[in-house]
Amino acid sequence: MSIELKPKDYKSDIKPVWCPGCGHFAILSALTKALAYLKIPKHQIGFVSGIGCSSRIPAYVDSYGFHGIHGRGLALASGLKAARPDLHVIVAGGDGDGFSIGGNHFIHTCRRNMDMLYIVMDNQVYGMTKGQASPTTDPDWVNKLTPHGSGIRPFEPLAIALASGASFIARGFSGDPSAMSKILVEALQHPGFSFVQVLSPCKTFRPEQMEWKKQVHNAFIEPTDDPALAAQAIHNDDGMGMGIVFQRDIPIWSLAKKNTNTKQDDSKTSIEKITSEFEL
Amino acid sequence: MSSSSFSVAVTGAGGSGAVTTGLILLEAMAQHGFYGFMLRSSGPQIRGGESAVMMRFDTGEVLAANNQFDYLLALDWFNIERFIDEIPLDKNSLVIFDLSAGEIPEVLSQSNAQVVGFDLKKMAKSIQGGRVNMIALGLLANTFSLSDQSIDRAVNKILGRKGIKIVETSIACVIHGMNEHKKSNLWPVKIPTGNLSTKTTRWSITGNEACGLGALYAGVRFVGAYPITPATEILEWMSPRLEKLGGGLLQAEDELASINMIIGSSFGGIPSLTATSGPGLSLMLEGIGLAISSETPVVVVNVSRGGPSTGIPTKSEQSDLNIALYGCHGDAPHLVVAPLNISDAVFTTYWATCLAEQLQTAAIVLSDQFIGQSRAIINNPTIEDIKCRRITADNAQENYQRYKILDSGVSPMSIPGTPGCMYTADGLEHNPKGTPSSMSIDHLTQLEKRNNKLLKFDYGEQWSDISGKGDIILITWGSSSAMVKEAAQQLKKQSYSIKTIAIRLLMPLQVDLLSAALKDAKKVIVIEQNQGKQLFHYLHSQNSLPIDAYSFARSGPLPFRPDEIANYIEVIL
Numbered sequence: 050m051s052i053e054l055k056p057k058d059y060k061s062d063i064k065p066v067w068c069p070g071c072g073h074f075a076i077l078s079a080l081t082k083a084l085a086y087l088k089i090p091k092h093q094i095g096f097v098s099g100i101g102c103s104s105r106i107p108a109y110v111d112s113y114g115f116h117g118i119h120g121r122g123l124a125l126a127s128g129l130k131a132a133r134p135d136l137h138v139i140v141a142g143g144d145g146d147g148f149s150i151g152g153n154h155f156i157h158t159c160r161r162n163m164d165m166l167y168i169v170m171d172n173q174v175y176g177m178t179k180g181q182a183s184p185t186t187d188p189d190w191v192n193k194l195t196p197h198g199s200g201i202r203p204f205e206p207l208a209i210a211l212a213s214g215a216s217f218i219a220r221g222f223s224g225d226p227s228a229m230s231k232i233l234v235e236a237l238q239h240p241g242f243s244f245v246q247v248l249s250p251c252k253t254f255r256p257e258q259m260e261w262k263k264q265v266h267n268a269f270i271e272p273t274d275d276p277a278l279a280a281q282a283i284h285n286d287d288g289m290g291m292g293i294v295f296q297r298d299i300p301i302w303s304l305a306k307k308n309t310n311t312k313q314d315d316s317k318t319s320i321e322k323i324t325s326e327f328e329l
Numbered sequence: 330m331s332s333s334s335f336s337v338a339v340t341g342a343g344g345s346g347a348v349t350t351g352l353i354l355l356e357a358m359a360q361h362g363f364y365g366f367m368l369r370s371s372g373p374q375i376r377g378g379e380s381a382v383m384m385r386f387d388t389g390e391v392l393a394a395n396n397q398f399d400y401l402l403a404l405d406w407f408n409i410e411r412f413i414d415e416i417p418l419d420k421n422s423l424v425i426f427d428l429s430a431g432e433i434p435e436v437l438s439q440s441n442a443q444v445v446g447f448d449l450k451k452m453a454k455s456i457q458g459g460r461v462n463m464i465a466l467g468l469l470a471n472t473f474s475l476s477d478q479s480i481d482r483a484v485n486k487i488l489g490r491k492g493i494k495i496v497e498t499s500i501a502c503v504i505h506g507m508n509e510h511k512k513s514n515l516w517p518v519k520i521p522t523g524n525l526s527t528k529t530t531r532w533s534i535t536g537n538e539a540c541g542l543g544a545l546y547a548g549v550r551f552v553g554a555y556p557i558t559p560a561t562e563i564l565e566w567m568s569p570r571l572e573k574l575g576g577g578l579l580q581a582e583d584e585l586a587s588i589n590m591i592i593g594s595s596f597g598g599i600p601s602l603t604a605t606s607g608p609g610l611s612l613m614l615e616g617i618g619l620a621i622s623s624e625t626p627v628v629v630v631n632v633s634r635g636g637p638s639t640g641i642p643t644k645s646e647q648s649d650l651n652i653a654l655y656g657c658h659g660d661a662p663h664l665v666v667a668p669l670n671i672s673d674a675v676f677t678t679y680w681a682t683c684l685a686e687q688l689q690t691a692a693i694v695l696s697d698q699f700i701g702q703s704r705a706i707i708n709n710p711t712i713e714d715i716k717c718r719r720i721t722a723d724n725a726q727e728n729y730q731r732y733k734i735l736d737s738g739v740s741p742m743s744i745p746g747t748p749g750c751m752y753t754a755d756g757l758e759h760n761p762k763g764t765p766s767s768m769s770i771d772h773l774t775q776l777e778k779r780n781n782k783l784l785k786f787d788y789g790e791q792w793s794d795i796s797g798k799g800d801i802i803l804i805t806w807g808s809s810s811a812m813v814k815e816a817a818q819q820l821k822k823q824s825y826s827i828k829t830i831a832i833r834l835l836m837p838l839q840v841d842l843l844s845a846a847l848k849d850a851k852k853v854i855v856i857e858q859n860q861g862k863q864l865f866h867y868l869h870s871q872n873s874l875p876i877d878a879y880s881f882a883r884s885g886p887l888p889f890r891p892d893e894i895a896n897y898i899e900v901i902l
């Protein structure tokens with residue numbers, strides 16, 4: 050494409066359903082900025098999600114998108130990337146979508162290390178269903194469903210991604226879109242599965258998260274390729290540290306044969322060879 | 330039953346080689362010009378458990394279970410009581426067993442079958458490395474007057490990869506067994522009537538392979554896979570062959586993933602399939618609903634087994650019809666088709682894929698263990714081009730509408746990578762552009778679109794297989810069809826006039842064509858292998874059955890026997 054695309058050219062004309070002040074807006078902006086910076090052709094993007102406020106994001110980007118079902122975005126994206134390695138596959142969703150109902154896919158997609166970007170827009174709450182605890186919510190956070198708090202300790206997504214085999218692991222903050230955008234540029238360029246947790250306040254159900262901007266800090270200055278050092282850095286952090294913590298070249302999973310033929314005219318002779326195995 | 334048909338069962342403990350014996354016998358009979366059918370049955374153990382093969386041979390294509398067994402080759406008596414229900418014997422049956430295996434079990438003495446003990450072990454010992462199963466195979470080989478050449482080719486084909494030594498020893502054993510039978514005159518040589526086939530283009534194929542092949546023919550190039558009995562062989566058979574055709578298979582972490590993976594790959598423009606069985610189909614339902622709502626073509630082959638829950642993984646039942654028809658939440662019209670037998674599994678899976686692609690929806694192919702894990706010698710099937718293809722939007726368009734309302738209900742689908750007609754597919758209700766909408770007008774028009782495209786399409790005469798003429802009409806589907814057809818032939822000999830309708834396209838039901846086919850019916854009987862009369866109730870719900878129609882339904886895992894069906898019909902006539 051010869052015309053230079055601006056970040057706003059990557060936005061669709063659909064108006065987001067998000068509440069005013071929701072952290073998810075900034076993620077949309079940071080992502081479109083990264084896409085424009087890398088000059089990725091819009092029609093070569095496959096943007097996949099699950100269900101949740103956050104998972105609405107593909108429709109707001111002017112690209113190919115798939116707003117799938119709750120928790121299954123990574124699975125759908127893995128099929129798309131396997132069949133169409135030529136596409137830039139991006140997946141986004143919430144902490145409930147990715148870590149609870151989709152937790153198994155999270156582990157196995159990290160393990161598979163296919164070349165795609167996964168953004169979890171983490172607000173430590175189920176926003177869409179109006180405020181229940183997620184796997185990253187503190188145990189004493191009181192809500193209608195668990196009036197004494199969930200009583201369950203949150204898990205650390207970065208540590209799980211590391212243990213599961215993700216090859217690029219980072220944390221960003223929606224209150225600092227330009228730093229986030231830089232992380233996303235790195236993540237998009239990384240060959241392999243890039244996992245970016247973005248802390249993204251839910252103004253409506255977790256208004257106290259508006260204080261996050263005072264609590265976040267730069268933590269991971271230089272990414273390491275040593276899992277032991279990365280594990281240490283993640284565990285020493287208070288969960289509010291920003292930056293790329295781990296990056297390493299790890300074999301990427303892809304179908305044995307690249308460039309699947311999209312036309313239906315593939316070699317009759319091969320099929321005939323296959324049928325000949327049945328002959329007596 | 331055709332007079333030229335005869336049947337053999339082989340049973341034995343794990344490691345006794347019952348399945349290998351069956352495979353070699355089937356191949357040798359095929360080499361000799363017979364057609365054949367071999368159903369497998371195994372116990373609950375993963376490895377080393379007892380197993381049985383049930384085989385039927387004929388001078389023409391044979392794909393139905395038989396009424397009774399002419400020969401039972403008991404390599405030992407290990408857990409024979411677990412199989413005996415599946416191997417009906419009568420006074421004409423001959424049981425051949427190894428004298429060293431101990432006393433004849435009581436279950437056998439009750440059957441009135443003739444029993445002949447043989448010192449198979451001693452005979453095997455006379456050949457270095459010799460095995461009981463190959464000696465026993467020799468006894469049968471001579472009974473059917475197979476040639477040394479057929480045996481040679483069959484053993485080479487089935488055991489060839491185990492090395493020359495094993496092949497030679499096995500052939501020596503079989504020949505030894507053949508000679509023993511010739512010498513001893515223990516039971517007569519049975520040469521069937523009818524001409525043997527000289528066709529060289531016949532195939533040896535299992536139903537699971539047939540499904541895989543039909544899918545490849547139709548252009549499936551991506552498979553999302555999670556293993557489950559008895560569907561795994563479809564996935565394993567397709568995996569290396571997909572690679573040869575420039576596609577591939579992705580092993581998923583579960584069925585929630587495998588169904589979503591193929592929705593993703595199909596969205597990417599590649600015809601895609603997954604195969605599973607009841608428990609997996611249960612997990613896939615939400616994904617199937619997504620494929621329907623987002624109008625993404627996918628094919629799900631369900632090789633059904635005894636249910637509910639984990640049920641009977643290794644044995645057949647037609648009890649997944651309800652879940653295939655009604656499993657999805659919401660109003661979710663889609664395609665449900667069922668192959669009628671092993672040979673038809675090639676066409677039906679091919680057809681299902683073409684239809685799913687053309688109509689941009691989910692197609693469920695209802696096979697079962699009886700079809701999937703059986704092997705048959707068939708005439709090589711010819712596939713006529715159905716000419717159904719996915720309609721794509723290939724050029725940039727101002728204001729592209731992915732879910733545009735058109736007469737056919739099918740709107741051109743743009744494939745990622747195509748500039749200028751980007752869209753976001755959605756399982757949320759949407760407007761023609763694809764933008765989520767909860768407005769009643771959008772819900773109404775899109776529901777109608779997804780329903781109409783299936784109803785308006787002309788499926789041709791493939792919706793069913795109708796045979797015979799008469800005012801007694803048997804309606805059936807799937808693997809029961811072969812036995813129902815044979816029952817009808819038996820009854821015809823007693824001058825009943827009977828028509829059989831085996832329904833291939835179960836959803837959308839071709840209501841008008843079915844009622845035309847039922848026009849002059851005096852008696853209608855719906856026959857299916859499940860307890861809940863699932864097809865019977867479904868047809869009633871569509872006002873497609875006369876009010877006094879009969880239901881003959883019973884659960885698996887025992888396959889229907891043609892006699893069993895014929896007896897039922899005779900009683901009600």
Ligand SMILES: Cc1ncc(C[n+]2csc(CCOP(=O)(O)OP(=O)(O)O)c2C)c(N)n1
Pocket residue numbers: 100101102103104119142143144145146147170172174175176177178183
């Ligand atoms: C199978 C299924 N179960 C439950 C739901 C209801 N549901 C919709 S979104 C959601 C959670 C959303 O939370 P999260 O993923 O954290 O995203 P957020 O809305 O906070 O951005 C749930 C439980 C659903 N859509 N599907």
Ligand code: SF4
Pocket residue numbers: 066067068070071072073102103172176177250251252253254
């Ligand atoms: S509920 Fe929370 S997460 Fe959802 S849009 Fe509103 S602020 Fe954002």
